Amino acid sequence: MLVTHEHGDHIRGVGPLARRHKVPVYLTPGTWLSGKLGEVPHRHWITPQARFAVKGIEIDPVTVPHDAREPVQFRLAAAGRRLGLLTDLGHPSEHVVEAFRGCDALVLECNHDVHLLETGPYPPSLKRRVGGQWGHLANAQSAWLLRRLGLDGLQRIVCSHLSEHNNRPELALEALVPLLDGDDSRLTVAAQDQGLDWQAIT
Template sequence: MFPEDFVEWASISETKKGRRVIRFAALGSGSRGNAMVVQTARTTVLIDCGFGQRELARRLGRLDLATDVVDAILVTHEHSDHIGGAAACARRHDIPLYMTHGTCSAGLRQGDSADNLDIRLIDGHAPFEIGDFEVRPFPVPHDAREPVQFTLSDGCRRFGMLTDIGVATPHVIDMLSVCDALVLECNHDAQMLASGNYPFALKQRIAGRLGHLENSAAAEILARLDRKRLQHVLAAHLSEHNNTPALAGAALAAILDCDPAWIGIASQDQGSEWRTIS
């Protein structure tokens, strides 16, 4: 169920302003598992589910949520740190799974059965609705079958998410401009990756056009966006071996000309606290 203080506050806000309230939080972000929750007082959406059921319940509990409040799971792509727990969670709690045909095909081929699953195939360019949200998927360059990322809007406010991408396309910039809140991948620092002990082939994959965003590349994307409504920036998918929160925060803060402490960090173990789009 929803925490009473959030429902009460959201109700008061809606009554006063005639608008809905959106809040979001990371349950965890990194190579060992990813999940993001985005919520209004009436709709709760999980973006990715890379944790097993017990761990997911524990992480939701940290935010005073239970798994049975989740209305839908959006899956960005088939890599196990994003889809690993999605089928079991969806099957147990009768939650619909939204994913592209390519993600579904590749994900199920890795061992999940479609039995007793409500799978809703999406077009990577076509918007659709889940409760209070209009969801807009958009394709991204990444080494997966048909990967997408998402924006979610209630008609007044817009949440955007961008992780697991090698390079930004003009379409990505268009989709993420004029967001009120942005979750942005800052996977690695180029120097740390180059001097680290990863195998050369893995370094090439991470730094390649279908890999992950380096801090300066994430900052460049942020610089290209229309940021006039931006209230929150959360750095996500940080490598535990090739990046630090200080480096990621400093790169993004330089673009926004703000204190690096203002940049939120979604960690692997703790995720993040709730952030509310006002």
């Protein structure tokens, strides 16, 4: 298992699954030192910006701006194809743009619509956290990031980590479809409660 950071929605099942099935876990020391995972028998340290490989898949852990101890997101490469996983970041930094340019497929956070966040039920402190530089990407920020990454080589784009209270699938798609000249065939929305079907790239 690749662990990005220690927030509950990302690690809740890591410890039990790793212990029950002896699954190796790859994570940064900072994530481990949060003390939130419990015992993990087969633990492997990873270093941001230091490539490693698991069963022929090359993995680049990329530092991202997020309010965790040592958060990373991942770029994976195998058989000449590259997949980017970008699910938690407060803003699309230049470092992130450079690291994820050239992917064939991208799982991209579209966490919130700014208006829904501003008028929604969260307390002011949580609204500031989610919408801040170390929180989560708004739909418009995700669109800006896609423009910077370049769309020509992207075969699949999965909108992910949509907030239950502060976003809707149609709003995420509305922000991204114009970048694709109205063609949404490359776009998929991953529902939090249903996951995602297998996606293919050629």
